[in-house]
Amino acid sequence: MSTQTQTETTTSETGVARLRALWNDYLPYWFIAPMVLVMVLITFFPGAYDLYLSVIEEPTFDVFAAEFVGLNNYATAFGRGGAMHSFIITVTVVVSALALETVLGFGLAALVAGVESERLQSFYRVLFIIPMAVAPVSLATIGRIMLNSEIGVIPYLIEATTPFAAPAFLSEIPLLTVVLLDTWNWTPFMFIIFYAGLSSVPDTLIEASRVDGAPLWRRYLHVVIPYMKPVVFVATLIRLIDLFRTFGVVYGLTQGGPGTATQLVSINIYEQMFINNSPGVAAAIAVVYLVFVVAIANIVIAKVGFEGVWD
Amino acid sequence: MASITLDDVTKEFGDGGDAVVAVDDVSLDIEDGEFVVFVGPSGSGKSTLMRMVAGLETQTDGDVYIGDEIVNQLGPRARDIAMVFQNYALYPNMTVEENMSFGLKMSTDLSADEIEATVTETAEMMGIESLLDNTPGELSGGQQQRVALGRAIVRDPNVFLMDEPLSNLDAKLRTTMRTEINRLQSDLGVTTLYVTHDQTEAMTMGDRLVVLNYGELQQVGTPLECFYRPANRFVAGFIGSPSMNFFEGQVTDGTLVADGFEYALTERMQGNVGDRTAVTLGARPEDYTLSEAPTDNGFEVVVDVVEPMGSVSYVYVRSVAASHDETFVVEIDGQQPISEGERLYAHAPATDVHLFDTQTGETIHQRELTDDAEHALSQPLENASAGAD
Numbered sequence: 001m002s003t004q005t006q007t008e009t010t011t012s013e014t015g016v017a018r019l020r021a022l023w024n025d026y027l028p029y030w031f032i033a034p035m036v037l038v039m040v041l042i043t044f045f046p047g048a049y050d051l052y053l054s055v056i057e058e059p060t061f062d063v064f065a066a067e068f069v070g071l072n073n074y075a076t077a078f079g080r081g082g083a084m085h086s087f088i089i090t091v092t093v094v095v096s097a098l099a100l101e102t103v104l105g106f107g108l109a110a111l112v113a114g115v116e117s118e119r120l121q122s123f124y125r126v127l128f129i130i131p132m133a134v135a136p137v138s139l140a141t142i143g144r145i146m147l148n149s150e151i152g153v154i155p156y157l158i159e160a161t162t163p164f165a166a167p168a169f170l171s172e173i174p175l176l177t178v179v180l181l182d183t184w185n186w187t188p189f190m191f192i193i194f195y196a197g198l199s200s201v202p203d204t205l206i207e208a209s210r211v212d213g214a215p216l217w218r219r220y221l222h223v224v225i226p227y228m229k230p231v232v233f234v235a236t237l238i239r240l241i242d243l244f245r246t247f248g249v250v251y252g253l254t255q256g257g258p259g260t261a262t263q264l265v266s267i268n269i270y271e272q273m274f275i276n277n278s279p280g281v282a283a284a285i286a287v288v289y290l291v292f293v294v295a296i297a298n299i300v301i302a303k304v305g306f307e308g309v310w311d
Numbered sequence: 312m313a314s315i316t317l318d319d320v321t322k323e324f325g326d327g328g329d330a331v332v333a334v335d336d337v338s339l340d341i342e343d344g345e346f347v348v349f350v351g352p353s354g355s356g357k358s359t360l361m362r363m364v365a366g367l368e369t370q371t372d373g374d375v376y377i378g379d380e381i382v383n384q385l386g387p388r389a390r391d392i393a394m395v396f397q398n399y400a401l402y403p404n405m406t407v408e409e410n411m412s413f414g415l416k417m418s419t420d421l422s423a424d425e426i427e428a429t430v431t432e433t434a435e436m437m438g439i440e441s442l443l444d445n446t447p448g449e450l451s452g453g454q455q456q457r458v459a460l461g462r463a464i465v466r467d468p469n470v471f472l473m474d475e476p477l478s479n480l481d482a483k484l485r486t487t488m489r490t491e492i493n494r495l496q497s498d499l500g501v502t503t504l505y506v507t508h509d510q511t512e513a514m515t516m517g518d519r520l521v522v523l524n525y526g527e528l529q530q531v532g533t534p535l536e537c538f539y540r541p542a543n544r545f546v547a548g549f550i551g552s553p554s555m556n557f558f559e560g561q562v563t564d565g566t567l568v569a570d571g572f573e574y575a576l577t578e579r580m581q582g583n584v585g586d587r588t589a590v591t592l593g594a595r596p597e598d599y600t601l602s603e604a605p606t607d608n609g610f611e612v613v614v615d616v617v618e619p620m621g622s623v624s625y626v627y628v629r630s631v632a633a634s635h636d637e638t639f640v641v642e643i644d645g646q647q648p649i650s651e652g653e654r655l656y657a658h659a660p661a662t663d664v665h666l667f668d669t670q671t672g673e674t675i676h677q678r679e680l681t682d683d684a685e686h687a688l689s690q691p692l693e694n695a696s697a698g699a700d
Binding site for chain 2 (some may be wrong): 202204205207209210211212213214215218222223226227230270
């Protein structure tokens with residue numbers, strides 16, 4: 001009996017030892033396993049499913065029963081679907097909004113950082129951040145009311161203070177209006193990051209350039225902006241990727257219209273899916289868009305690089 | 312080249328009730344080509360005073376002159392100054408050459424060729440010509456320091472301002488750079504203001520010291536004047552290392568009675584003390600002797616700690632008769648054998664002690680000097696001591 005017990009113990013001990021060896025040998029993999037699992041579930045699986053949707057006629061209950069249509073959906077997307085037009089609209093909006101937000105954000109940050117009174121500074125800080133805290137659709141609704149040619153405050157102000165007639169923002173210059181609304185919404189993001197970046201520029205560096213006799217704009221050009229290069233880069237990269245995802249503020253303002261004048265890729269995808277009931281076409285545009293945005297982000301990182309980080 | 316004059320300059324930070332006075336009504340004349348060291352503990356206002364000369368701060372009250380011109384309203388750009396900062400403040404995105412030429416590009420009309428020639432010449436003088444294409448991040452602390460100096464020198468300004476330029480260097484490099492800055496300053500002959508809290512730098516570098524405390528001028532004078540003829544107890548304690556020992560006491564019948572010893576005052580001392588009773592005796596560690604036999608004015612002490620420095624030893628001793636256990640420092644020859652717990656007699660000769668008014672801190676009796684030393688002190692005491700009046 002004692003022999004038997006001993007054998008059992010030995011067996012289970014061997015089992016434990018084997019498990020322990022397995023645990024120890026692959027220790028790093030065990031540690032990253034949960035993360036990998038989560039990544040697969042939230043990124044890889046939806047991506048793969050999107051790819052699958054883009055090459056079938058329409059989704060069926062049994063995934064293997066769906067009709068394979070090759071690149072038909074892609075052809076439809078770039079034919080009748082107007083995907084190319086949406087890409088051009090999107091790039092236009094992204095580039096102009098990014099430029100405006102970067103310049104305005106930096107300008108505001110520099111102005112507020114230059115305010116001497118601490119109390120006024122924190123007041124401006126809060127004031128300039130508010131638009132970012134408003135939900136995109138609410139902001140779009142507020143925008144619609146403010147821009148309305150009958151009751152809107154902006155057309156009223158333009159006509160009251162300038163000799164020009166106010167344009168019909170949503171029908172005559174819809175693309176510009178969309179860019180301006182997004183700028184209103186997201187300049188605070190750039191402002192707050194640049195503001196933080198500006199306060200990291202050492203005072204003595206500014207003082208050294210003052211003693212060297214550099215006027216204000218040269219101080220910014222030669223000393224402050226080069227020092228802040230990493231901050232500017234990260235802020236614009238985040239904003240760039242985020243701008244490609246813009247949906248709510250534009251959809252709330254124009255629904256992509258008039259016609260397809262402001263139909264961003266995101267709006268096109270939404271309409272293919274929920275208005276045209278063409279999940280295949282929507283998925284096809286989404287796949288191309290994903291590749292497009294990832295490629296742009298990588299090109300930007302490769303070209304500009306994260307260099308310029310000084311100790 | 313230019314002289315600098317500060318006329319009743321005051322600087323307050325903050326406003327209303329919680330204003331902090333950083334510099335309190337300071338007047339000062341600095342001659343053309345002079346090397347003046349502002350020295351004082353942290354918060355004494357020495358940096359603020361220099362920054363007002365630079366134009367980086369604006370004084371609350373008073374006038375700053377560079378040459379004969381009032382520069383109150385001028386920014387640093389218009390003052391023709393060059394400054395060396397404690398952390399060097401080199402532009403990290405520029406090469407050494409760009410760092411050095413930036414000021415010339417910004418504030419002169421020199422052509423690119425002339426600027427390059429000037430920069431190369433200065434770089435050779437500073438021994439940094441091989442570093443011109445490097446960025447500051449690639450340089451050691453000492454090299455960055457040289458570049459920062461070079462950047463100031465290349466401007467050929469009216470005034471050099473140096474704000475604790477050596478405090479980020481290690482001890483050995485600091486000694487070398489100290490000598491080098493001294494040599495450069497006398498070669499170039501540019502009026503120089505130098506801020507430091509290091510009293511070795513203060514003693515060895517300046518033509519004159521400006522000793523500040525709590526924003527008030529304590530004394531202006533040559534380093535030796537401040538050392539041998541301190542205007543008050545603060546200067547006496549601040550200049551010299553280790554610091555002067557102070558003993559507060561009461562004077563009765565020509566004898567100073569302190570806690571732990573009595574000191575018979577000479578006739579000259581008694582004359583200087585007058586009818587004051589609260590008097591502080593000050594004696595430098597090197598003026599004390601420790602002996603085994605009792606001496607006049609000597610008192611028995613017990614050795615607490617011995618710090619051997621090599622050529623000298625700092626001995627921390629405590630009076631046996633004292634009611635407290637505070638120690639004071641005595642400097643003795645490094646070869647004199649001494650051990651902790653030993654009982655000896657401490658003695659400071661009457662020629663070497665200073666007396667201060669305990670209430671005001673003012674010096675009421677100065678030590679005696681040899682005739683040569685007396686002669687060497689350029690100015691008499693009356694002119695050297697300047698209160699903050």
